[in-house]
Amino acid sequence: MKVSREQMAENRRRILDVASRLFRDKGFDAVSVAEVMKAAGLTHGGFYGHFSSKDDLIAQTLAHVLAADSSGGGDLRAYIDAYLSPRHRDNAAGGCPTAGLAADIRHQTPTARSTMTEGLRSQIDRIGKALPELDPADRRRAAIGSWAAMVGAVIIARAIDDPALSDEVLEQTRAWIDAGISQVSAG
Amino acid sequence: MKVSREQMAENRRRILDVASRLFRDKGFDAVSVAEVMKAAGLTHGGFYGHFSSKDDLIAQTLAHVLAADSSGGGDLRAYIDAYLSPRHRDNAAGGCPTAGLAADIRHQTPTARSTMTEGLRSQIDRIGKALPELDPADRRRAAIGSWAAMVGAVIIARAIDDPALSDEVLEQTRAWIDAGISQVSAG
DNA sequence: TGCTAAATATGATACCCATCATGTAAATGT
DNA sequence: ACATTTACATGATGGGTATCATATTTAGCA
Numbered sequence: 001m002k003v004s005r006e007q008m009a010e011n012r013r014r015i016l017d018v019a020s021r022l023f024r025d026k027g028f029d030a031v032s033v034a035e036v037m038k039a040a041g042l043t044h045g046g047f048y049g050h051f052s053s054k055d056d057l058i059a060q061t062l063a064h065v066l067a068a069d070s071s072g073g074g075d076l077r078a079y080i081d082a083y084l085s086p087r088h089r090d091n092a093a094g095g096c097p098t099a100g101l102a103a104d105i106r107h108q109t110p111t112a113r114s115t116m117t118e119g120l121r122s123q124i125d126r127i128g129k130a131l132p133e134l135d136p137a138d139r140r141r142a143a144i145g146s147w148a149a150m151v152g153a154v155i156i157a158r159a160i161d162d163p164a165l166s167d168e169v170l171e172q173t174r175a176w177i178d179a180g181i182s183q184v185s186a187g
Numbered sequence: 188m189k190v191s192r193e194q195m196a197e198n199r200r201r202i203l204d205v206a207s208r209l210f211r212d213k214g215f216d217a218v219s220v221a222e223v224m225k226a227a228g229l230t231h232g233g234f235y236g237h238f239s240s241k242d243d244l245i246a247q248t249l250a251h252v253l254a255a256d257s258s259g260g261g262d263l264r265a266y267i268d269a270y271l272s273p274r275h276r277d278n279a280a281g282g283c284p285t286a287g288l289a290a291d292i293r294h295q296t297p298t299a300r301s302t303m304t305e306g307l308r309s310q311i312d313r314i315g316k317a318l319p320e321l322d323p324a325d326r327r328r329a330a331i332g333s334w335a336a337m338v339g340a341v342i343i344a345r346a347i348d349d350p351a352l353s354d355e356v357l358e359q360t361r362a363w364i365d366a367g368i369s370q371v372s373a374g
Numbered sequence: 375t376g377c378t379a380a381a382t383a384t385g386a387t388a389c390c391c392a393t394c395a396t397g398t399a400a401a402t403g404t
Numbered sequence: 405a406c407a408t409t410t411a412c413a414t415g416a417t418g419g420g421t422a423t424c425a426t427a428t429t430t431a432g433c434a
Contacts, residue, residue, distance in 0.1 A: 026294060027214070027216070027291070027294075029214070029216045029217055030216055030294065092293070098343070098346075102290075102342050102343055102345075102346040103289075103290035103291065103342050103345075103346070104214070104290065104291075105346045106279070106345055106346065107213060107214075107217065110348070113346070113348040114348055116346055116347070116348075117346070117347045117348050117349050117352065120343060120346065120347055120352075121349075121352060124356075140359060141359045141362050141363050141366070142363065144340075144355070144356055144359035144360055144363065145336055145359060145360050145362070145363025145364065145367075146363075147339070147343070148335075148336045148337075148339035148340035148343060148356065148360045148363075149332055149335045149336035149339055150335075150339065151339035151342065151343060152334070152335035152336055152337065152338035152339025152340070152342065153331075153335035153339070155289050155290050155338065155339065155342065156285070156289055156307060156334070156335060156338060158289075158290075158293055159285075159289040159290070159292045159293065159300070159303055159304070159307065160303070160304045160307055161297070161300040161301055161303075161304050162304050162308075165304065165307075165308060168331070169311075169331055169335065172327060172328045172331035172332060173331055173332050173335045175328050175332070176328050176329065176331065176332025176333075176335075176367065177332065179328070179367070179370075180332075180363065180366070180367045180370075183367075183370045
């Protein structure tokens, strides 16, 4: 049955929302088109009215979730604390798209890869802008180094099944980044 | 046809070798049992003589590749340089199992997760031991922080399709880790 | 030297998935 | 109000995958 224009737009948004959660949680390959549609409250048939292929869904979902994620621009310390929290580790579906999807994007389409690249470029720039107390060279280095450590720590913490070690990875990485930023700005 | 005991042992080793390369390159889901067997020079039929299931292959491959990978214990600077090199970034199939597989392990069996956990625990310990000039608390923090940054940087660099930015992520992370370790040991 | 067990090959089987074909009903424009 | 368009539902289709069944060949042993 046909639905109103706004209904269709909302359906499309809901598809992208649930797809972004499912992809972050389980990876691109492990999520089927039918599963996405069902999670959005629809059936698989309508899918190709919205997207030309699953690859197209992946590319558009990436653009959608990266556009929505403009985190890291405000209070950097608070952002780092939240990023390296058990809560974020345990919430891949709702968490950082880089931590959830970066490793999975190597074999996706050029469009998807390019979208991810621009998302990463922006994210590094945002973190750099949140470090105004550093001179430009230190700022760039601290932004990239901290971001790499944050993403790596969350991926490692999610891979570990021992809660104590997993917590320790998050906590020690937080302390390491903190020391790195403070010492550069003090030097 | 039946083969000799040694031939069978060699076949098994070759299956684990090619599986570890394929899994690191494409992820667990994207590699089929038949593909692994073909890459090992066999057909799919013999697979269940060696392994009870694909999950079993994944678990045994992880144990195999983590046991083989005892890197990071020697000259730490040289190890970090090699880890954060374009060569390692471009060689996922032959590279670090953590960078290639950690993000993919979240939905694998408990056995596989536990194997990965022990591999990560050893790796962190090895890096810590390679930092004897630091006192114990700094050493642990530097080991975990550096390792997180290394893994994160390689994953991010592999996700980026702009060579200049990808190289920069590796290079700046190297400089960031270097500064972090030096400053702690100088302080 | 011949018997038997075992390792691998060939060939099902049952299931899941992306995509397509067609039906249906409701929104939209006149 | 009505015709038409269209968004979604239901129901194929073709291909891939994990796993199983059976055949074949030969190593290992008596």
